[in-house]
Amino acid sequence: MQGSRILLIVGGGIAAIKIPELIRLLRREGASVTPVLTPAGAQFVTPLSLSSLAEAPCHTELFDLTRESEMGHIQLSRAADLVVVAPATANLLARMAGGLADDLATTLLLATDKPVLVAPAMNVRMWTHAATQRNIAQLQKDGIRFVGPDEGEMACGEFGAGRMSEPEGILHAIRVALGQSRPLRLPPEAVVSLPSRGVLSDRHVVVTSGPTHEPIDPVRYIANRSSGAQGAAIAAALRDLGARVSFVTGPAEVAPPEGVEVIRVETAQQMREAVEAALPADAAVMAAAVADWRVRDPQASKMKKDGSGRQPDLQFVENPDILAWISQPGPQRPGLVVGFAAETDDVLANARAKLARKGCDWILANDVRPATGIMGGQENAVTLVRADGSEEWPRMSKREVARKLAERIAASLNGNAGKDSE
Numbered sequence: 001m002q003g004s005r006i007l008l009i010v011g012g013g014i015a016a017i018k019i020p021e022l023i024r025l026l027r028r029e030g031a032s033v034t035p036v037l038t039p040a041g042a043q044f045v046t047p048l049s050l051s052s053l054a055e056a057p058c059h060t061e062l063f064d065l066t067r068e069s070e071m072g073h074i075q076l077s078r079a080a081d082l083v084v085v086a087p088a089t090a091n092l093l094a095r096m097a098g099g100l101a102d103d104l105a106t107t108l109l110l111a112t113d114k115p116v117l118v119a120p121a122m123n124v125r126m127w128t129h130a131a132t133q134r135n136i137a138q139l140q141k142d143g144i145r146f147v148g149p150d151e152g153e154m155a156c157g158e159f160g161a162g163r164m165s166e167p168e169g170i171l172h173a174i175r176v177a178l179g180q181s182r183p184l185r186l187p188p189e190a191v192v193s194l195p196s197r198g199v200l201s202d203r204h205v206v207v208t209s210g211p212t213h214e215p216i217d218p219v220r221y222i223a224n225r226s227s228g229a230q231g232a233a234i235a236a237a238l239r240d241l242g243a244r245v246s247f248v249t250g251p252a253e254v255a256p257p258e259g260v261e262v263i264r265v266e267t268a269q270q271m272r273e274a275v276e277a278a279l280p281a282d283a284a285v286m287a288a289a290v291a292d293w294r295v296r297d298p299q300a301s302k303m304k305k306d307g308s309g310r311q312p313d314l315q316f317v318e319n320p321d322i323l324a325w326i327s328q329p330g331p332q333r334p335g336l337v338v339g340f341a342a343e344t345d346d347v348l349a350n351a352r353a354k355l356a357r358k359g360c361d362w363i364l365a366n367d368v369r370p371a372t373g374i375m376g377g378q379e380n381a382v383t384l385v386r387a388d389g390s391e392e393w394p395r396m397s398k399r400e401v402a403r404k405l406a407e408r409i410a411a412s413l414n415g416n417a418g419k420d421s422e
């Protein structure tokens with residue numbers, strides 16, 4: 001999103017409190033954000049917090065703009081690649097549908113020649129009301145894009161459709177809207193909030209992620225270090241290409257992405273069972289840091305130290321190797337199996353050996369010595385190892401690694417070698 005310009009109109013709903021997070025995510029992706037806050041929105045967030053996070057002035061008044069220059073609001077509405085309305089209240093949607101221009105937000109929306117994406121947020125009864133649905137239908141006909149609303153518990157205590165999409169989901173829809181950059185006034189059937197087709201549509205991919213926790217007793221466990229960041233990014237990138245993703249995750253620090261089927265597990269054995277239950281799949285990406293051993297007899301009660309200096313007698317058994325198991329030839333084997341090799345020494349040699357030993361098709365190898373800062377960090381430096389050779393990728397963000405890998409998987413499943421075309 002580097003260099004993309006977002007005009008972000010913040011309406012007056014409790015969901016406005018999630019907008020600072022959206023701005024933070026957009027800024028992290030390199031987009032510039034110009035916030036516009038309605039008077040009702042200012043009841044929930046302040047112009048100062050939005051402008052501080054956006055590092056740009058937050059506009060609130062129509063007449064401030066017209067005082068600066070005759071065409072202030074026209075310029076503002078056009079100096080953007082995308083106009084985002086979040087949260088879009090029932091009232092704001094109604095005024096948009098009616099073509100009103102009685103404040104800064106609606107004036108900008110009427111004056112813009114750029115695509116508009118709205119993230120509705122309101123009580124479930126307001127959302128299902130015939131008047132709101134009529135307005136939505138009109139706005140869709142006008143080419144306005146929608147993301148959400150989601151279903152769930154509401155601030156007012158009711159349950160149902162009307163919750164604003166989470167910032168990550170809105171970010172995804174913004175990415176899609178920017179990528180497509182379709183003109184306004186699309187035919188209604190072309191208006192979708194999320195991509196319905198992509199190079200991986202009709203494909204199912206299983207992704208494992210995060211660590212596994214192997215219990216010692218009810219309060220202690222052994223585990224590998226893993227934030228789950230790379231696995232979550234891979235699942236999101238596959239989803240962005242239209243794949244149906246089964247995301248089998250251990251207890252990770254990073255939240256699973258939206259729009260994937262999340263299966264939460266604790267132990268390696270549970271992870272193996274969850275992967276098996278998710279099959280068949282076209283591809284599998286095993287990004288989890290699975291504990292190689294589990295404790296033979298986890299205690300039912302917390303082990304106590306008794307002051308005698310006696311140490312716990314822990315016996316270990318080997319866990320199932322999910323990657324080796326899924327790579328075995330057979331009707332259930334996915335067409336493409338990708339494993340990871342986090343190594344501290346002889347990265348390439350170890351990765352090659354692992355490729356052969358596990359029987360998978362590709363290994364993404366990375367050097368996780370503490371000095372690299374990769375473990376738990378935002379970046380990764382990987383080498384893609386396959387039977388016919390290896391390819392070193394430059395150091396890039398985990399998100400970019402994920403996108404590149406997802407593109408390779410798509411290319412491979414769609415019948416070409418999946419190597420760089422350049």
Ligand code: C5P
Nearest residue numbers: 286287288290319320321322323339340
């Ligand atoms: O053998 P090692 O743990 O280094 O292999 C790493 C790769 O194998 C990763 O893709 C990891 O997800 C997978 N793996 C697995 N099940 C295990 C151990 C590792 O799927 N029990």
